[in-house]
Amino acid sequence: MxxxxxxxxxxxxxxxxxxxxxxxxxxxxxxxxxxxxxxxxxxxxxxxxxxxxxxxxxxxxxxxxxxxxxxxxxxxxxxxxxxxxxxxxxxxxxxxxxxxxxxxxxxxxxxxxxxxxxxxxxxxxxxxKKMKNKKNKKRLKMASMPEGEWEWEGxxxxxxxxxxxxxxxxxxxxxxxxxxxxxxxxxxxxxxxxxxxxNHMRTECKCHGLSGSCTLKTCWRKMPSxxxxxxxxxxxxxxxxxxxxxxxxxxxxxxxxxxxxxxxxxxxxxxxxxxxxxxxxxxxxxxTQGRACVDTSLAEEGCSILCCGRGYTSHQVTEEKNCRCKFLWCCEVKCEKCNETRTVSTCS
Known part of the structure; x- marks a missing residue:
């Protein structure tokens, strides 16, 4: 119904x-x-x-x-x-x-x-701008604000x-x-x-003062990443x-x-x-057929879980990568080319 x-x-x-x-x-x-x-x-x-x-x-x-x-x-x-x-x-x-x-x-x-x-x-x-309100300012200062004198940014x-x-x-x-x-x-x-x-807004502050001192802070609320x-x-x-x-x-x-x-x-x-x-x-x-998996893992990406018990196949893949890099004065980095072989597993 x-x-x-x-x-x-x-x-x-x-x-x-x-x-x-x-x-x-x-x-x-x-x-x-x-x-x-x-x-x-x-x-x-x-x-x-x-x-x-x-x-x-x-x-x-x-x-x-x-x-x-x-x-x-x-x-x-x-x-x-x-x-x-x-x-x-x-x-x-x-x-x-x-x-x-x-x-x-x-x-x-x-x-x-x-x-x-x-x-x-x-x-x-x-x-x-509501944090400019004195009541909110006092409450937040007591609850979570950095110590010392501070004020909300514009x-x-x-x-x-x-x-x-x-x-x-x-x-x-x-x-x-x-x-x-x-x-x-x-x-x-x-x-x-x-x-x-x-519930996870964070407070960020910036210091102000002579010679790097932090006599005053301006703070603002920011979302987490x-x-x-x-x-x-x-x-x-x-x-x-x-x-x-x-x-x-x-x-x-x-x-x-x-x-x-x-x-x-x-x-x-x-x-x-x-x-x-x-x-x-x-x-x-x-x-999940054809999905890449990790044969050595017991977590959700592991072949035993991801492949649902159907099994998997593994093969070697060779890739060319930069290696033995050296920094040359002044502003140059030189690297050699090396072949790197790794095992790739896919669900059957």
């Missing part, structure tokens, strides 16, 4: 709020297409579609999230392939991989929009709140009237992705909690009663992942 309801769009005043699942995953992976194909958008999505510069930054944020997904999953059976068709199929499910993709895409949009706001590429927003930091809002407008708006299990899990993972940025965000979400993926619907129909809880309820920062899922060993277009799996 839930699945049937999930397939129905919700209509309010003749305006489609939640499109079909396939269209929803398309919107996430290609924001421009949904603006072209859906002519009756209103509200926050219409506002986004009517601002080409903002739409461009959101699209870049989606690309940023997808590239980070490919890096974090580069050694896994499903490696977050660059095929958008594969990712769309994964997004239609509710597995651990789905949870990670949703989280990293929400983080990517937040990050890109925030950065564009800070650099002035977006109009109608500015750097974060812009007190990157305006992550603006990025958070636009990420929410883009991703969450279509689901605001829904409470089915997949929607609850999706929205939870969106929040986890954004918090991987917001997106690689740090990806690493943090990958850790959450490894420890993701499987959940089931709560009795009230408006929440979820851990499948195993002995596991503590997940926090807002944790990733959750409600459906076991397929093995991704063989090609399956329905699941978005390309299989």
């Amino acid at each position: 839930l699945e049937r309801d999930h397939m129905k769009p919700i209509t309010i005043a003749s305006t489609i709020i939640a499109p079909l699942p396939a269209a929803g995953s398309q919107l996430v992976m290609d924001p421009r297409q949904i603006c072209k194909k859906t002519k009756r958008l209103r509200g926050k999505m219409a506002d986004i579609c009517n601002k080409p510069v903002l739409l461009t930054q959101i699209s870049l944020g989606v690309e940023l999230g997808q590239k980070e997904c490919q890096y974090q999953f580069r050694n896994r059976r499903w490696n977050c392939t660059s095929s958008r068709r594969s990712i769309r199929k994964v997004l239609l499910r509710d597995t651990r991989e789905t949870g990670f993709v949703n989280a990293v895409l929400a983080a990517g949009v937040t990050y890109q929009v925030t950065r564009a706001c800070t650099t002035g590429e977006l109009l109608g927003c500015s750097c974060d 812009c007190a930091g990157e305006n992550v709140d603006f990025g958070l809002k636009k990420s929410k407008d883009f991703l969450d708006t279509r689901y605001r009237k829904r409470s089915d299990m997949k929607t609850l899990v999706k929205l939870h993972n969106y929040v986890a992705g954004r918090l991987a940025i917001k 997106f690689r740090d965000v990806g690493n943090r979400l990958k850790e959450r993926f490894d420890g993701a909690a499987k959940v089931i619907a709560g009795n009230d129909g408006q929440s979820f809880m851990p499948e195993d009663a002995s596991i503590k309820p997940p926090s807002k920062m944790d990733l959750v899922y409600s459906e076991e992942s397929p093995p991704f060993c063989l090609p399956n277009s329905t699941l978005g799996s390309f299989g």
Whole structure:
């Protein structure tokens, strides 16, 4: 019954709020297409579609999230392939991989929009000035600021709140009237992705003073690198909690009663992942045949895991590389050419 309801769009005043699942995953992976194909958008999505510069930054944020997904999953059976068709199929499910993709895409949009706001590429927003407020200044100084006298720089930091809002407008708006299990899990993972940025803003300072002294510091708040965000979400993926619907129909809880309820920062899922060993277009799996693996590793990139027990083949590859390099006065480096042989293993 839930699945049937999930397939129905919700209509309010003749305006489609939640499109079909396939269209929803398309919107996430290609924001421009949904603006072209859906002519009756209103509200926050219409506002986004009517601002080409903002739409461009959101699209870049989606690309940023997808590239980070490919890096974090580069050694896994499903490696977050660059095929958008594969990712769309994964997004239609509710597995651990789905949870990670949703989280990293929400983080990517937040990050890109925030950065564009800070650099002035977006109009109608500015750097974060709320830290200039004395109350916030005092609170942050007591909580996390470097010791000594300091003051906030003209812009007190990157305006992550603006990025958070636009990420929410883009991703969450279509689901605001829904409470089915997949929607609850999706929205939870969106929040986890954004918090991987917001909760880890760092303070950077610059010293001022005569003769290199640090009599005064100007400080500002800055986002972590997106690689740090990806690493943090990958850790959450490894420890993701499987959940089931709560009795009230408006929440979820851990499948195993002995596991503590997940926090807002944790990733959750409600459906076991397929093995991704063989090609399956329905699941978005390309299989692992022909994938490079490490025959000496017992981790996820190891042949024993990546090849799903099918075995693997190894062959020698010889490459020419620079070696025995010498620095010559003044400004020249001379190297010899050496052949280096290494073993390459691929899944059968």
